[in-house]
Amino acid sequence: MKLRVLGFAGVAAAALVLTACSSTAASGGSASSKAPAGLIQSGTLTACIDPEYAPLESYKNGSSGDIVGFDADGVRALADHWGVKAKFAVTSFDGLMPGLNAGRCDIVWSGLYESDARKAIADSSPYMQAGxxxxxxxxxxxxxxxxxxxxxxxxxxxxxxxxxxxxxxxxxxxxxxxxxxxxxxxxxxxxxxxxxxxxxxxxxxxxxxxxxxxxxxxxxxxxxxxKGVFPSETTFGVFSRKGDKLSASVASGLKALYDDGTLKKLAEQYKLDAAALDVHN
Incomplete structure (x- = not known):
């Protein structure tokens, strides 16, 4: 059973773009030599996100301040891995996929389940088992x-x-x-x-x-x-535009963050079961 699947009729709210704090992200707008092709803004990874879903993504002060959580920090880690800056395009839940396909962001990393319906209109890379x-x-x-x-x-x-x-x-x-x-x-x-x-x-x-x-x-x-009401039979995914050249880089970037233990550390930080990350094995 798949949950949190985005409705396609939803109209995106006006996106508020917030620059994420990152100690190792590249400064300025110039692209790093590790930056993948296909970013909508050179030197920046922009992620659509709905920050009201702790512990994956939420405002640090409840309704303001930095966006924190496993997904939010994952975006920062992926940006750091590529040597670019991270930005968040904040929108309503039903505006996430429309925002991606309208070019407001490079990826959606916001606690969304993979589904046949979503994968029909976007590429996805799994990062966490869920149900x-x-x-x-x-x-x-x-x-x-x-x-x-x-x-x-x-x-x-x-x-x-x-x-x-x-x-x-x-x-x-x-x-x-x-x-x-x-x-x-x-x-x-x-x-x-x-x-x-x-x-x-x-x-x-x-x-x-x-x-x-x-x-x-x-x-x-x-x-x-x-306990036991529903089976855990699906995964959360990071989504990019269908057929976009960025998609392969997202998949390999997530695998690298899994292999080097970055995602495990984030899971432990937010008291999530690190075993749920074993979607790359």
Whole structure:
């Protein structure tokens, strides 16, 4: 099951381009000898990102300041590897893929699952294994062990995501099995989905395992991850334009950052399971 898949009808918000702090990135706008061909701005790697998905990408001060997280620091590390500067083109979740294909950025590195639909319009390089999971109040979370346990419950997802599509399909399956349908609602931001559960407007939030673990850790005693409800059967990917000459460099750059331990260090820094990075083996 694939989650957080971008809706193609979404219209990109106006992108705010932020220069990322990097101690080893090349200064100025001149291209490094290691810089790959195909960057939209010579000497700069520009990444589309939606910084409201900790611990992958979020603002350091909640709604302002530097963008931090595994993905954000991964962008910086890839830029450093190429000897260029890093920039973030900040946009809404449903504007990430349109922003890429409109040429606002070189890559999308923002906690997005690979999917057949997305790979049909963009190239992708895997960097982390992931999967959906359910988050609920601790008492309910302990009772959830399979997908059908969500039948009859109020389930919330982020809009324009595959979470939403998959929950809709699961609800139909519930009805086909003679069970109650899922009362399903969407919110545009992850923070809003969390509040929906905390405020009693929903019983369960379906999110990625990476995001869910962080959400539960930030709401200890109020929310918990339900184990075994969904399988982990997909990966997060870094996306570049379909057929772009930059795509091969992104793939080899990610492999280099994996091989030299850079991605493992970032995973440990943000308390992620480093074994989830074993997508290059």
């Amino acid at each position: 959906p999971t359910a988050v609920a109040a601790p008492g309910l979370a302990r009772k959830l062990g399979k997908q059908e346990d969500l039948c009859g419950l109020r389930v919330v997802t982020q809009s324009a995501s595959a979470n939403s599509t998959d929950v809709t399909e699961l609800s139909k399956k519930c009805v086909d099995q003679g069970k109650k349908e899922i009362t399903h609602s969407d919110y545009p931001q992850t923070a809003q989905t969390v509040l929906a559960v905390l405020n009693g407007k929903a019983d369960v939030l379906v999110e990625t395992n990476v995001g869910a673990a962080y959400i539960a850790s930030q709401n200890d005693g109020k929310l918990a991850v339900a």
